[in-house]
Amino acid sequence: MKEYHILSLSGGKDSTALAFFIKENMPDIFKKTELVFCDTEHELPEIYDYLNKVEVFLGKPITRIKPYVSFDQIHSIYGFLPHPACRWCTVEMKTKPFRKHIYDKFNAQGEGCVYLYIGIRADEAHRVKTATSTDNYINERFPFVDNNIGRSDVIKMLEDVGVGLPEFYNWKTRSGCYFCFYQSKMDWINLREQHPDLFKKAMGYEFYDCEKIKKGSFSWIQNLPLKELIKPENIEKIKMNYEKKQERLKNKKTPEKLINMYGDYLVDEDEECENTCLFCHL
Numbered sequence: 001m002k003e004y005h006i007l008s009l010s011g012g013k014d015s016t017a018l019a020f021f022i023k024e025n026m027p028d029i030f031k032k033t034e035l036v037f038c039d040t041e042h043e044l045p046e047i048y049d050y051l052n053k054v055e056v057f058l059g060k061p062i063t064r065i066k067p068y069v070s071f072d073q074i075h076s077i078y079g080f081l082p083h084p085a086c087r088w089c090t091v092e093m094k095t096k097p098f099r100k101h102i103y104d105k106f107n108a109q110g111e112g113c114v115y116l117y118i119g120i121r122a123d124e125a126h127r128v129k130t131a132t133s134t135d136n137y138i139n140e141r142f143p144f145v146d147n148n149i150g151r152s153d154v155i156k157m158l159e160d161v162g163v164g165l166p167e168f169y170n171w172k173t174r175s176g177c178y179f180c181f182y183q184s185k186m187d188w189i190n191l192r193e194q195h196p197d198l199f200k201k202a203m204g205y206e207f208y209d210c211e212k213i214k215k216g217s218f219s220w221i222q223n224l225p226l227k228e229l230i231k232p233e234n235i236e237k238i239k240m241n242y243e244k245k246q247e248r249l250k251n252k253k254t255p256e257k258l259i260n261m262y263g264d265y266l267v268d269e270d271e272e273c274e275n276t277c278l279f280c281h282l
């Protein structure tokens, strides 16, 4: 029977660790698995650098899948910025090109099936149901869930193989586009410090003339355009709240279960699993 195996890398830790896990524990599968990255062309430079490094460590090329049309063109058609309730960016720039790639590689009219490997961890197994496709020729596989692999295992795995974590984890919690609306206010402030040019580009997408517009989203953060966010009094408040939150996380009674550290950056696991996109942030 015809089989096609595929793993989509986001540039984040979980999907990357899954590639190394499959290489180590399922070598026959690894040989026939295509590694792909759906590039919105608006990812962080750290992601592109990391994927180049991952390719070397895995000894296998990563296919870069590009969108058919640019974010700017799609933006002009929709007329508003993507937001959590209307994630047209993921649909148009990742899901559709990815499905077409699978379809082209594997003739869906024929017999057989596609095995899609997804890096959902055992500690977030409840997300499995949202990752199950309606296409009956696609079989999702969740090796981390099946093998009880959690967050600290993933981090250790990446350290053990020598590739480590992507550098952006020093200042933000998730992979994805530099303008992703899922990022926290603190991530936005860090983006401005780390990549002022990208922050400026993100600002350029915001639209203030809301008079003519009846629906949709025109700032990346609801009701807080970036030009407001960067007012000194707002930056001060956001940094203060962030520090307080970090303190709270440090003082949680069961830190080994509830929090983890990327460098100096404390992350609330519950929050990490909420409000994220499986395609972009694994």
Ligand code: SF4
Pocket (backbone or CB within 6 Å): 040, 082, 087, 089, 090, 093, 094, 175, 176, 177, 179, 180, 181, 182, 277, 280
């Ligand atoms: S990372 Fe964020 S902005 Fe980029 S495609 Fe995914 S959800 Fe959309």
